[in-house]
Amino acid sequence: QVQLQESGPGLVKPSETLSLTCAVSGGSVSSYYWSWIRQPPGKGLEWIDYISNSGTTNYNPSLKSRVTISVDTSKNQFSLTVTSVTAADTAVYYCARVMVTSLKTDGYYTYYYMDVWGKGTTVTVSS
Amino acid sequence: DIQMTQSPSSLSASVGDRVTITCRASQSIGTFLNWYQQKPGKAPKLLIYAAFILQSGVPSRFSGGGTGTDFTLTISSLQSEDFATYFCQQSYSTLALTFGGGTTVEIK
Secondary structure (H helix, E strand, O other): EEEEEEEEOOEEOOOOOOEEEEEEEEOHHHHEEEEEEEEEEOOOEEEEEEEEEOOEEEEOOOOOOOOOEEOOOOOOOOEEEEEOOOOOHOOOEEEEEEEEEEEOOOOOOOOOOOEOOOOEEEEEOOO | OOOOEEEEOOOEEOOOOOOEEEEEEOOOOOOOEEEEEEEOOOOOOEEEEEOOEEEEOOOOOOEEEEEOEEEEEEEOOOOHHHHHEEEEOOEEEEEOEEHHHHHHHHOO
């Protein structure tokens, strides 16, 4: 089955750019939607973005001006870039697969849910 | 953005107890509601999607309900491995997949 593994620098200086990668195994990165989620220390989950299998992207409005998600099919991975980081970007960053499924509940609807997660990578923003 | 509010933020319970966690959306979201479980130091795990559909492999003591703005996650008989933090997430607005603040279930 699909497994995900995040990788990144661990420590980033304020105002610099953070780049993270999520390696996909057990499946093709071209076949699914993918997302990044983060969790500041001791806090809840914050959805960052997702990218569809056709390359369409959606971003958290509060982060939209600073984040980019992209897919590299040659390496079977996807990436997150966050520019102009501050201490508020310190968090555990998770990558996840977004399942997009049509179901009949009280009508036919398309549901999004994150069914496979990486273990997370800790990013600290500090000088 | 659609705001998701969970209550309580934490609760204490004993093994064997029936536990119910509530999630409220700031607007109607139909059944576009997912539940996740997170244990300390671990990634979240999908429990329920579309408000009431149990993810494969999740024990049947977990159940979800609700529609519109009010949702529940119920654990029928709490087990030791269920002590964790639970998050709801709405997927009605796919432009912003917001999470609730979390509910921590602690041992009494």
